[in-house]
Amino acid sequence: MERFVDLIHNKKTGRELSDTDIQNMVRGYCDGSIPDYQMSAMLMAICFNGLSDRELTTLTLAMRDSGQINDLSSIPGIKVDKHSTGGVGDKTTLIIGPIAAACGIPIAKMSGRGLGFTGGTIDKLESIPGFRTDLSTEDFFQAVQRTGICLNGQTGELAPADKLIYALRDVTATVDSIPLIAASIMSKKLAAGSDKILLDVTTGNGAFIKDYQQSLELARKMVTIGTQAGKTTVAQLTSMDEPLGFAIGNNLEVMEAIHALHGDGPADLMEVCYCLASHMISLGKEISLEDARMQAEDAIHSGRAWNTFLAMVQEQGGDTSYMENPERLPQATVKYEYKAARSGYITGMDTEGFGIAAGILGAGRSKKEDSIDVSAGIVLCHKVNDHVTSGDTLARLHTSSPELAQAAAGKLDSCYQFEDHPGAAIRLIGDVVV
Numbered sequence: 001m002e003r004f005v006d007l008i009h010n011k012k013t014g015r016e017l018s019d020t021d022i023q024n025m026v027r028g029y030c031d032g033s034i035p036d037y038q039m040s041a042m043l044m045a046i047c048f049n050g051l052s053d054r055e056l057t058t059l060t061l062a063m064r065d066s067g068q069i070n071d072l073s074s075i076p077g078i079k080v081d082k083h084s085t086g087g088v089g090d091k092t093t094l095i096i097g098p099i100a101a102a103c104g105i106p107i108a109k110m111s112g113r114g115l116g117f118t119g120g121t122i123d124k125l126e127s128i129p130g131f132r133t134d135l136s137t138e139d140f141f142q143a144v145q146r147t148g149i150c151l152n153g154q155t156g157e158l159a160p161a162d163k164l165i166y167a168l169r170d171v172t173a174t175v176d177s178i179p180l181i182a183a184s185i186m187s188k189k190l191a192a193g194s195d196k197i198l199l200d201v202t203t204g205n206g207a208f209i210k211d212y213q214q215s216l217e218l219a220r221k222m223v224t225i226g227t228q229a230g231k232t233t234v235a236q237l238t239s240m241d242e243p244l245g246f247a248i249g250n251n252l253e254v255m256e257a258i259h260a261l262h263g264d265g266p267a268d269l270m271e272v273c274y275c276l277a278s279h280m281i282s283l284g285k286e287i288s289l290e291d292a293r294m295q296a297e298d299a300i301h302s303g304r305a306w307n308t309f310l311a312m313v314q315e316q317g318g319d320t321s322y323m324e325n326p327e328r329l330p331q332a333t334v335k336y337e338y339k340a341a342r343s344g345y346i347t348g349m350d351t352e353g354f355g356i357a358a359g360i361l362g363a364g365r366s367k368k369e370d371s372i373d374v375s376a377g378i379v380l381c382h383k384v385n386d387h388v389t390s391g392d393t394l395a396r397l398h399t400s401s402p403e404l405a406q407a408a409a410g411k412l413d414s415c416y417q418f419e420d421h422p423g424a425a426i427r428l429i430g431d432v433v434v
């Protein structure tokens with residue numbers, strides 16, 4: 001067997017690794033026989049020289065196989081999973097999960113927590129009093145069978161190699177490698193066990209990958225991996241050049257999702273949700289996107305998506321009375337009006353900056369161990385291409401102290417771009433990769 005140092009050398013000089021090399025590498029890193037310093041060098045060599053499609057799929061499958069692989073075959077029907085590469089104000093799972101489930105697609109989804117400037121579905125759900133996201137595998141399956149949907153936390157047993165490698169990437173400046181991101185995401189999606197996968201690849205200044213062409217490359221790589229692993233995979237690019245909807249922060253986003261489930265959400269959020277839900281329904285029912293869209297819209301307008309959401313909340317221990325009366329959810333003690341310092345059109349928003357500001361208010365965490373304030377966040381009053389007059393309220397900041405509000409307001413001062421004329425419209429829905 002070749003020494004690992006020789007494999008690092010091969011990758012450094014642009015040669016391909018064999019399937020066995022890659023499988024041994026993942027196994028060796030998980031069992032501790034490959035030390036951090038060698039794995040770091042390999043990750044850096046991958047950053048510079050990339051991976052072929054074969055290497056990438058082999059790496060992803062080795063990471064998938066490092067832990068538990070869900071067997072969802074006892075749940076009847078075509079299970080469709082959805083993953084978003086994350087963003088600011090992205091509460092789509094709370095809306096499209098119930099829409100797709102109301103249309104008969106079983107949704108057995110494992111979600112994650114927020115870290116850094118992006119929020120996480122699990123944190124949003126846990127802001128509903130009583131809602132449990134730590135169901136055992138058996139309870140998870142039963143919940144899907146009873147209500148058609150369960151949104152549960154991701155267990156450490158799913159692709160543990162990814163957890164170890166991600167932690168190393170985080171401290172070796174190797175997170176932003178497109179093949180490593182693709183392998184990381186797809187190893188977990190493949191282990192989660194659904195039959196088909198929809199990827200929402202966000203792009204723009206509030207996304208993990210900001211450049212459109214790079215986002216497209218990530219989408220293509222993930223679709224290639226999914227297809228080579230035998231799962232129909234579709235990726236939809238969506239814009240993160242402004243926060244999605246008006247609400248950023250955990251229970252503020254739940255409240256906005258409730259409006260959306262009543263058909264009354266902000267236009268951009270509704271459009272992204274209909275688009276993504278249509279893909280899920282089209283994949284699950286093997287029907288055209290147009291027919292799927294009609295079903296998605298009907299699920300909202302008939303109230304079936306809302307009833308499915310309520311059933312999910314009840315099944316997972318949440319108190320549905322808060323959903324019927326969301327104004328009863330915990331409210332921030334400080335609400336600060338952030339005002340426009342000049343008149344003009346808003347021609348740009350630094351979306352990542354809004355995520356950081358929401359984190360300052362208490363809505364996010366910078367380390368995994370940090371706790372969050374479920375009621376903290378930002379409610380936007382205006383978005384890109386709105387005209388405002390000096391002194392108009394641009395956003396309401398929800399937090400627990402005036403000092404935090406001031407600190408977040410300071411951050412927001414550099415997050416708006418104003419001009420005397422409107423700018424180009426944001427392209428909300430981008431390319432589809434199949």
Ligand code: URA
Nearest residue numbers: 175180181184185208
């Ligand atoms: N999300 C993941 O799960 N993995 C990455 O590498 C980046 C984003």
